[in-house]
Amino acid sequence: MTPYTEAHGPTAQLDMQHLLHPWADMSRLGQQLPMVITEAHGARVVDSTGKSYLDGIGGMWCVTVGYGRAELAEAMHAQALKLPFYTPFGAMSNEPASELAALLAELAPGDLQRVHLTTCGSTAVESALRFAHYYFGATGRPQKRHILSRADAYHGSTYLAASVCGKAWDRTCFQYEAGFVHHLSAPNPYRRPKGMAEADFCDWLVEELEQRILAIGPEQVACFIAEPILASGGVIVPPQGYHARTLEVCRRYDVLYISDEVVTGFGRLGHFFASQAHFGIVPDMIVLAKGLTSGYQSLGALLISERLLQAVSGERAPSNSVFTNGFTYSGHPVACAVALANIRLMQQERICEHVREVGPYFMARLNELRRYPLVGDVRGDHLMACIECSSGLVEALPSAPDIAIAQRVDAHCQALGLLVRPYESMCILSPPLTITRAEIDEMCAILARALELTQQDMAAEVGEADKRKAGGAC
Known part of the structure; x- marks a missing residue:
């Protein structure tokens, strides 16, 4: 858990003390540091620390004409x-x-x-x-x-x-x-x-x-x-x-x-x-x-x-x-x-026509991520999509719940400036409908890097496990 610091601002502390969120993990009530979103423009949101993110989930499937209209x-x-x-x-x-x-x-x-x-x-x-x-x-x-x-x-x-x-x-x-x-x-x-x-x-x-x-x-x-x-x-x-x-x-x-x-x-x-x-x-x-x-x-x-x-x-x-x-x-x-x-x-602004134009491009770019062994499936239609992770496709890595793999991918995406929606073994995407091809390219580049980093994390864990096993044998 990331500890609270003054850099997160007073809103985060008030949240931890008083808010009960939808789908809150009750075992961690009052202990989870929230990401406080303070402003948004176009397809991007900014948190209380000043960090900007490409909003890969459109708030929650909601945003059609973009933020700040x-x-x-x-x-x-x-x-x-x-x-x-x-x-x-x-x-x-x-x-x-x-x-x-x-x-x-x-x-x-x-x-x-x-x-x-x-x-x-x-x-x-x-x-x-x-x-x-x-x-x-x-x-x-x-x-x-x-x-x-x-x-x-x-x-x-x-x-x-x-x-x-x-x-x-x-x-x-x-x-x-x-x-x-x-x-x-x-x-x-x-x-x-x-x-x-x-x-x-x-x-x-x-x-x-x-x-x-x-x-x-x-x-x-x-x-x-x-x-x-x-x-x-x-x-x-x-x-x-x-x-x-x-x-x-x-x-x-x-x-x-x-x-x-x-x-x-x-x-x-x-x-x-x-x-x-x-x-x-x-x-x-x-x-x-x-x-x-x-x-x-x-x-x-x-x-x-x-x-x-x-x-x-x-x-x-x-x-x-x-x-x-x-x-x-x-x-x-x-x-x-x-x-x-x-x-x-x-x-x-012909938003529906824009979606019909960029939606197939979005899905084509996401399907390129199938090259990573952690990706079990890529599916969707126009500007709603999902990347499903699967440890069962990676023989060199240790058995791990698919949900844990998806959570790692989500964490790396967030660190790299992209918000995706985690659910079980899946990374769900539904960006604002005004998203451009350049922003789609940026989103897919971050997803690719997040998958690479997750594979590196898991490969490192394999190495550590092998070392412990070898040490025990001696």
Whole structure:
């Protein structure tokens, strides 16, 4: 552990004494020295010691138009002076929320024309799952309440959202819904059974979904929730054709399909919405957050098919027809004003087109890192990617947990001026969407050097172990 010194500043000390961070290691509570980020510009952030880093994770998948954009700060300031907040409940509204809903409906695929605004990705997912239950309850089928998700999925940390998460690493001492939540296999081609072709793996995954629906009973299954690319679980890109085929199965058994685009939406894959433009599907619901405001404000959104809403509204509404879901800060006017300004900037600066241009270059440069024996896999799509480390590919080095190798790579990256996101055996990357080819080259050069240094570290440990063994033999 790096000891606290005055050079780290008073904020670090206050943090250690008083803050409980998301995903905090409780065994080290109050002992971990935080990196305090004090400013950011473009694709770089600066810590309290004055050190600058290339931000390889875009804050947390969030940053679309880059840091330090005056246009977003000005939109925030103007709206806060005009109307900082008012209740969104019932028939109350505000201009930015209504304008944002209309713009999202215009950009969205198919008939996803109704927008339910929330506070973040977790509450948007929670709302999607609750709407699925509401829909079937309002249409006289309350028994259709079971939810299907996948291993390695991440959908948030509110109760239902956390329950549908499938990352074993995240499951600790909390309680999770188990009665009506079910997890399918992760659609990870890198982990498919040895000797199985990817097309056969896709067949197996689709068959698994259908058989699980049949085993539970189609009359009891409400929805299937899926990230187009499993983000936090390791940037898992499902096999070709997986999405269209799983949607077809859901349609066959009247199971609602929820596309969690918290990460893949708003330009990360080169489109405002990836479901149709990138994967060829129009789901029943789409969940958004993160890039919606470029991370400048907290905001989430749920888009719902008109087909579903028409079945539960107007003359078809149930006797108890109030949709009792929402949050104090749903449709917050300042957050919505920032989202509108962010979308305008993305359109003016052709951010999605930029991602489609530099994304393949980013993936090509990362794939060059396969030359290092510590790299087990490189995967991703446009500006979301993952390098998975594997000690099993390095016969000359001692057996070590893959997670420990990835942590070493992450530490070397940080020392060299690059922030990546560590998760288990993986180094995850999701840079700001404004990243340039020169910055991609810089990022890949640092990653290469970090892999070299990690191999040197481990080779040195082999030498020390051999010396100790030789000394013991004498």
